[in-house]
Amino acid sequence: MVKLTDNEFLEFVEYMQKNYGIDLSKKRVLIEGRLSNLIERKGMTSFGEYLNNIKRNNQEEITMLINKLTTNYTYFYREENHFDFLKEVIFPYESKNNKAKTLNIWSAGCSSGEEPYTLAMICDDYFKFSGNYNSWKIQITATDISDNVLTKARDGVYSLDSIKNLPETFKKRYFIKTKDDKYEIHPDIKRYVTFKVFNLMDTIVAKNKYDVIFCRNVMIYFNGETKLNIVNKLYEATKPEGYLMIGHAETIQRSKSKYKYVKPAIYKKE
Ligand SMILES: C[S@@+](CC[C@H](N)C(=O)[O-])C[C@H]1O[C@@H](n2cnc3c(N)ncnc32)[C@H](O)[C@@H]1O
Numbered sequence: 001m002v003k004l005t006d007n008e009f010l011e012f013v014e015y016m017q018k019n020y021g022i023d024l025s026k027k028r029v030l031i032e033g034r035l036s037n038l039i040e041r042k043g044m045t046s047f048g049e050y051l052n053n054i055k056r057n058n059q060e061e062i063t064m065l066i067n068k069l070t071t072n073y074t075y076f077y078r079e080e081n082h083f084d085f086l087k088e089v090i091f092p093y094e095s096k097n098n099k100a101k102t103l104n105i106w107s108a109g110c111s112s113g114e115e116p117y118t119l120a121m122i123c124d125d126y127f128k129f130s131g132n133y134n135s136w137k138i139q140i141t142a143t144d145i146s147d148n149v150l151t152k153a154r155d156g157v158y159s160l161d162s163i164k165n166l167p168e169t170f171k172k173r174y175f176i177k178t179k180d181d182k183y184e185i186h187p188d189i190k191r192y193v194t195f196k197v198f199n200l201m202d203t204i205v206a207k208n209k210y211d212v213i214f215c216r217n218v219m220i221y222f223n224g225e226t227k228l229n230i231v232n233k234l235y236e237a238t239k240p241e242g243y244l245m246i247g248h249a250e251t252i253q254r255s256k257s258k259y260k261y262v263k264p265a266i267y268k269k270e
Helices: 006-020 028-041 047-055 059-069 081-097 114-128 147-155 168-174 224-236
Strands: 102-108 137-144 175-177 183-185 193-197 210-215 238-246 260-263 266-268
Touching: 006 028, 006 047, 028 047, 028 059, 047 059, 059 147, 081 114, 081 210, 081 238, 102 114, 114 137, 114 168, 114 193, 137 147, 147 193, 168 175, 210 224, 224 238
Parallel strands: 102 137, 102 210, 137 193, 210 238
Antiparallel strands: 175 183, 238 266, 260 266
């Protein structure tokens, strides 16, 4: 087993913090446990050698590393309070006040697509059945740092277990059953969503600002300062009167953020 020395650990922590916002300062055992075999398989003999390879900016290596150190765990209709809030507060408000009839939604840290596709279904269901559907232009941008998960997201094929929380009507309307008993997202839903690789540590260039940003269960990896920087960037990318949704197990420093707290895990730009 390749051992992680004290110096290598410090260098690793600093590099991952600076470039990916991932706080590994208390994760020494996790780093050694999850990467040691990988390093050996690559024919390398030390963490130092591995980190030098990462620093050469090989995207495939970086994706593999992030996948090893973070979790992509997600499922359809996760934390449904947010979807209720969309249907009960945001959509009725937009229906009344949004003269341009455009909705721009961002799922930041979308993993394998369950979150943005859930959003697409919620939008489709709401606007199709509230009339005037054809005059609305709804765009969902879904981003993740990991290219691997985005490949799965674009394929849009899921197990029965992952869709089990969805209402039965959604399961019937928005999926096509495949020959091997999987469930593929209907093309009508796929067309709402555009997937892109994006590292939240990078500068956000939002030509069109967002009505709603979902950044849920992503910032768990970030320390306080990184989290605040990202939240500030998300704020700039939010339209006035727009919202930020974070995971229910996450917090943002209310006194330091410009967003106004609305209710647990829901923030608003006023
Ligand atoms: C646990 S999943 C959350 C998925 C979904 N938002 C949800 O709540 O179910 C976290 C995702 O954040 C992504 N992630 C981690 N660090 C990131 C970063 N710096 N920039 C963009 N995405 C990141 C991971 O690749 C992973 O897919």
